[in-house]
Amino acid sequence: MLLKSHTGEFDLESILFLKLKNLGIYDLGCIGECINLERLDLSGNNITNLGPLSPLRRLLSLNLSANRISNLEPLATCESLQSLNVAGNVISSVDNLHSLKSLRKLENIRLKDNTYNFTNPVCKNPSYRPLILEIFPNMKVLDGERVVGRGSDLYQLCKDIDDSIKAGMYKNGQLLEVRETEPWVDDSFWEIKRSNNAIVDEAYKQFSDVLHECRLLNSRAGHLISQNERNISLKNQPKQYAV
Numbered sequence: 001m002l003l004k005s006h007t008g009e010f011d012l013e014s015i016l017f018l019k020l021k022n023l024g025i026y027d028l029g030c031i032g033e034c035i036n037l038e039r040l041d042l043s044g045n046n047i048t049n050l051g052p053l054s055p056l057r058r059l060l061s062l063n064l065s066a067n068r069i070s071n072l073e074p075l076a077t078c079e080s081l082q083s084l085n086v087a088g089n090v091i092s093s094v095d096n097l098h099s100l101k102s103l104r105k106l107e108n109i110r111l112k113d114n115t116y117n118f119t120n121p122v123c124k125n126p127s128y129r130p131l132i133l134e135i136f137p138n139m140k141v142l143d144g145e146r147v148v149g150r151g152s153d154l155y156q157l158c159k160d161i162d163d164s165i166k167a168g169m170y171k172n173g174q175l176l177e178v179r180e181t182e183p184w185v186d187d188s189f190w191e192i193k194r195s196n197n198a199i200v201d202e203a204y205k206q207f208s209d210v211l212h213e214c215r216l217l218n219s220r221a222g223h224l225i226s227q228n229e230r231n232i233s234l235k236n237q238p239k240q241y242a243v
Contacts, residue, residue: 088118
């Protein structure tokens, strides 16, 4: 019933995409009957057993982040799997990933996600990345970082530059104090100098008047824009009815 209510489909075999995140699910039940499923998001639940997913041979993308998974072996039969996200689980060893070695199409694995502070115990092993790349020679993206293919060299270069900048900000483990930047010119540099010449004075007066008018127009325009944006946002709000 949960599957049907979230997809609107009454025939489980016709479901191609399924998003069941943050629902507190711990038992995957009959999800294996969705045999044509291609994309599945089960993030943010309490899943421990992946056995019901083993019949999903057409599954391309699987998001299992933020669960309580320690064993990935049931996914070995998902022969079409290309992308797997298991960040934020309890996978403790690289050996656990050996069971997926037969998945030749698997090219994107995420065990760690710094954006959401998701990780796995295995990520504490400093050599886990090269070990995973050894297990999966066709891997293109690991933990969101491109390791081979177009853009990988540029990504690594940017990462090295970023690491160098961060390293330069510290000395003996302490964050260096950054001096405040000084202006290139004096504060008075941009001030308009008054002149005794009557023509220049008149031009200055006219320029000041135009500048003042421009500021008024800018203020009015800003007010109208914000007012229109507010009106549009009110129109886009869903209507509520009281019964």
